[in-house]
Amino acid sequence: MVQGKLEGKVAIITGAAAGLGEGIAETYVKYGAKICMVDLDPNVDKTADRIRGMYPDAQIITVVANVADKQQMIDAAAKTKEAFGSLDVACCNAGVCRLAPFEEMTDETRDFHIDVNIKGVWNTCQAAIPYMLEEGKGAIVIASSVTGDIVADAGEAAYAMTKAALVGLTRCLAVEYADRHIRVNCSQLGYARTPMVEKMAVESNPEDPESAINDIAVGVPMKRLAKPTEVGELFAFLGSDEASYLTGSQVVIDGGSTLPETMSIGTN
Numbered sequence: 001m002v003q004g005k006l007e008g009k010v011a012i013i014t015g016a017a018a019g020l021g022e023g024i025a026e027t028y029v030k031y032g033a034k035i036c037m038v039d040l041d042p043n044v045d046k047t048a049d050r051i052r053g054m055y056p057d058a059q060i061i062t063v064v065a066n067v068a069d070k071q072q073m074i075d076a077a078a079k080t081k082e083a084f085g086s087l088d089v090a091c092c093n094a095g096v097c098r099l100a101p102f103e104e105m106t107d108e109t110r111d112f113h114i115d116v117n118i119k120g121v122w123n124t125c126q127a128a129i130p131y132m133l134e135e136g137k138g139a140i141v142i143a144s145s146v147t148g149d150i151v152a153d154a155g156e157a158a159y160a161m162t163k164a165a166l167v168g169l170t171r172c173l174a175v176e177y178a179d180r181h182i183r184v185n186c187s188q189l190g191y192a193r194t195p196m197v198e199k200m201a202v203e204s205n206p207e208d209p210e211s212a213i214n215d216i217a218v219g220v221p222m223k224r225l226a227k228p229t230e231v232g233e234l235f236a237f238l239g240s241d242e243a244s245y246l247t248g249s250q251v252v253i254d255g256g257s258t259l260p261e262t263m264s265i266g267t268n
Helices: 019-030 044-054 069-082 107-135 157-180 195-204 209-218 229-237
Strands: 010-013 034-039 060-064 089-092 138-145 184-189 251-252
Touching: 010 069, 010 107, 019 034, 019 044, 019 089, 019 138, 019 229, 034 044, 044 069, 060 069, 069 107, 089 107, 089 184, 089 229, 107 157, 107 184, 138 157, 138 209, 157 184, 157 209, 157 229, 184 229, 229 251
Parallel strands: 010 034, 010 089, 034 060, 089 138, 138 184, 184 251
Antiparallel strands: none
16 A cells, blocks of 8 residues: 555545546555445445455445435445544545437436436535534545536537536535635546446447447547546545645546647648
């Protein structure tokens, strides 16, 4: 275990069973944090065991809960406080994306995105902030996206809408809690190789989903997708005291994918 930036901190991490959440959890443990891994998927226990295998001194609890259910998140935060004595960082990572043409997108699909991507973050913040206020400090890291606020693809209306909303929530909470020493920042990820992205690739190209993923990499100046642990490193920084004067920030982590004006003009 790397001694360092998160030593002595307690974090609750949502969507922690796989993908970005797993990468965030692994990175937090690497830097010495005690963590509560929350996910609707009971496999979160297996993910925690894998991380314990890497870091035998890891202090981890798991909670099977739905971020869209406020009481379940209140209970998860309470279990975190009971287990570790504090709650210093909330990593609001849980999210969903389902693609469909806008004219065919059902109200159920729209509301599913709102429930998880917006209400889930809202509920996690409301569950964690009272403990941070008690302690007189804290940090919240929200997983927004480049999608919605900066770019968008066809079929992503619900996802883009909900992820863009998180930028507004980040800014408002940052202002509201700055003088009470709670920092609030958001990440804006391009693409990482996660189960969610693999599912989107199947929805985009059912006959050859791997080609859809390869095509994403072609459009990234660094020519690859992010690793979940690279996103975890950003979350670790934003949750640590190294980011003590950073609040209300939108940190793009996309390998440069939002930079090019075109893919066909230029000396490259």
